[in-house]
Amino acid sequence: MALGQRKLRSCVVLLIVTLFVGPLYAETNSRLFPETGWRVAGRILDFWQANGGLPVFGLPLAPAMVGDDGLTYQQFERNRLELHPENAAPYDVQLGRLGDAMLEQQERDWQYEPDEQLLSGLCEEFANTGRQICGPFLDYWRSYGLELGDEGISYRESLALFGMPLTGTQTETDAAGNAVVVQWMERARFEYHPDNPVPYKVLLGRLGAELSGEPQGLPLPAVRILPDTAIVQGHTTIVEVAIADATEVRGRLGDVALTFMQTATGWRALGAVHALQPPGAVGIVVEATLVDGRVTATTTPVQVLDGNYPLEQINLPPAVTESIANNQEALAEENATVRAVWPNFTPEKYWQGPWVMPSEGRITSLYGPRRSYNGVPATSFHEGLDIANAVGTPIVAPARGRVVLTADNYVARGGTVILDHGLRVHTGYWHMEEVLVENGQFVEAGEMIGRMGSRGMSTGSHLHWEVRIGPTSVDPTEWLEREWLSE
Numbered sequence: 001m002a003l004g005q006r007k008l009r010s011c012v013v014l015l016i017v018t019l020f021v022g023p024l025y026a027e028t029n030s031r032l033f034p035e036t037g038w039r040v041a042g043r044i045l046d047f048w049q050a051n052g053g054l055p056v057f058g059l060p061l062a063p064a065m066v067g068d069d070g071l072t073y074q075q076f077e078r079n080r081l082e083l084h085p086e087n088a089a090p091y092d093v094q095l096g097r098l099g100d101a102m103l104e105q106q107e108r109d110w111q112y113e114p115d116e117q118l119l120s121g122l123c124e125e126f127a128n129t130g131r132q133i134c135g136p137f138l139d140y141w142r143s144y145g146l147e148l149g150d151e152g153i154s155y156r157e158s159l160a161l162f163g164m165p166l167t168g169t170q171t172e173t174d175a176a177g178n179a180v181v182v183q184w185m186e187r188a189r190f191e192y193h194p195d196n197p198v199p200y201k202v203l204l205g206r207l208g209a210e211l212s213g214e215p216q217g218l219p220l221p222a223v224r225i226l227p228d229t230a231i232v233q234g235h236t237t238i239v240e241v242a243i244a245d246a247t248e249v250r251g252r253l254g255d256v257a258l259t260f261m262q263t264a265t266g267w268r269a270l271g272a273v274h275a276l277q278p279p280g281a282v283g284i285v286v287e288a289t290l291v292d293g294r295v296t297a298t299t300t301p302v303q304v305l306d307g308n309y310p311l312e313q314i315n316l317p318p319a320v321t322e323s324i325a326n327n328q329e330a331l332a333e334e335n336a337t338v339r340a341v342w343p344n345f346t347p348e349k350y351w352q353g354p355w356v357m358p359s360e361g362r363i364t365s366l367y368g369p370r371r372s373y374n375g376v377p378a379t380s381f382h383e384g385l386d387i388a389n390a391v392g393t394p395i396v397a398p399a400r401g402r403v404v405l406t407a408d409n410y411v412a413r414g415g416t417v418i419l420d421h422g423l424r425v426h427t428g429y430w431h432m433e434e435v436l437v438e439n440g441q442f443v444e445a446g447e448m449i450g451r452m453g454s455r456g457m458s459t460g461s462h463l464h465w466e467v468r469i470g471p472t473s474v475d476p477t478e479w480l481e482r483e484w485l486s487e
């Protein structure tokens with residue numbers, strides 16, 4: 001039978017299929033605000049979130065910085081948050097007195113500001129400054145506050161957020177040229193917009209932005225993939241990013257981290273789509289750090305196309321089933337050792353040109369078929385290319401690389417070699433009769449690394465050849481057809 005014949009010269013290695021989740025490059029308890037490109041982290045972020053967030057403080061306008069007074073602070077559109085680590089939470093974050101600072105910048109002494117009240121309604125007097133807050137401004141002042149643990153919103157919580165009134169009300173011209181009734185507080189400027197719907201009749205002035213300048217437009221990374229505009233399951237791709245003035249580009253394709261290298265034309269990373277990744281859209285997330293420290297991020301959907309890989313029913317010979325059952329521990333250790341190699345990153349591309357076939361012989365199994373063993377639904381697939389020939393047939397390196405793992409006789413893989421070709425591209429050679437290289441050794445394209453055999457869980461003399469990009473195995477034939485990442 002044809003199927004039986006093929007099985008005879010094929011891999012029966014059961015490899016666990018895992019989707020590798022790349023390292024999260026965003027630190028924990030940190031949030032990037034893509035509108036302005038700045039990140040807010042730690043206690044300042046906690047405080048920002050716990051006390052009203054965007055409507056109260058606005059967006060970050062700069063990174064957290066250390067001022068002349070040694071305090072760490074971060075400027076937001078409507079305020080400045082300062083860290084006072086000597087205090088216990090929630091008093092370890094305090095608001096800058098931007099109302100006061102703004103008046104001072106305009107050379108206005110608050111004590112000589114008019115004391116008029118243009119808004120009618122209930123008033124409250126603040127003895128320390130001798131000013132009143134009245135009507136809708138008082139309602140607003142009392143409706144918001146820092147969360148200091150009091151029930152509802154207490155006087156001291158509102159005071160901590162806005163401070164005391166420094167002026168009476170007066171009509172001023174806002175940035176858009178409109179006449180607006182305003183009142184200055186220590187930490188805020190209240191603005192009355194009677195034509196707005198509730199609850200927008202009272203708005204807070206953007207004091208942070210007025211003091212430190214409006215946020216600049218943020219350029220977005222332009223992302224495309226090569227050589228095709230979609231990626232087939234189990235195939236290799238290049239992710240190319242164009243962004244001016246970037247010092248670093250990071251990203252991921254689906255859940256797998258991409259490592260970008262700067263080239264003459266932009267930034268490039270090798271990527272791959274797992275053979276079992278469902279067809280449909282997958283996101284390429286790209287984050288670039290600009291020279292001024294801002295971070296710009298974008299998510300680009302790309303289509304994953306069905307590889308149309310066949311389903312293979314494989315009946316494991318009793319000897320193999322037995323060997324698996326009897327060698328659980330050794331198998332687990334072998335798999336862990338091999339898997340630990342894939343994430344290693346060498347920041348150099350060792351290969352040049354298309355690769356050469358590592359062995360002569362007959363292709364007995366292509367990359368990609370889903371495999372059902374002994375009738376159990378398929379959860380794995382064939383992660384390499386099988387080339388069958390006589391025991392002892394030479395096996396050569398398909399491209400320049402460094403030997404990073406050898407084993408004379410692994411339980412599943414038999415005689416094993418793994419080569420590192422740089423940029424997180426590795427190749428694996430299983431079931432060898434003889435391993436002819438040593439760890440750390442460099443080999444050139446075409447240089448012999450071993451001899452074909454049927455060691456490990458194999459049912460006939462053949463080479464199982466695997467190509468990995470990071471943790472993801474890909475179809476090796478694509479690497480024979482073209483040079484990946486050629487300039």
Ligand SMILES: [Zn+2]
Nearest residue numbers: 011384386464
């Ligand atoms: Zn194989």
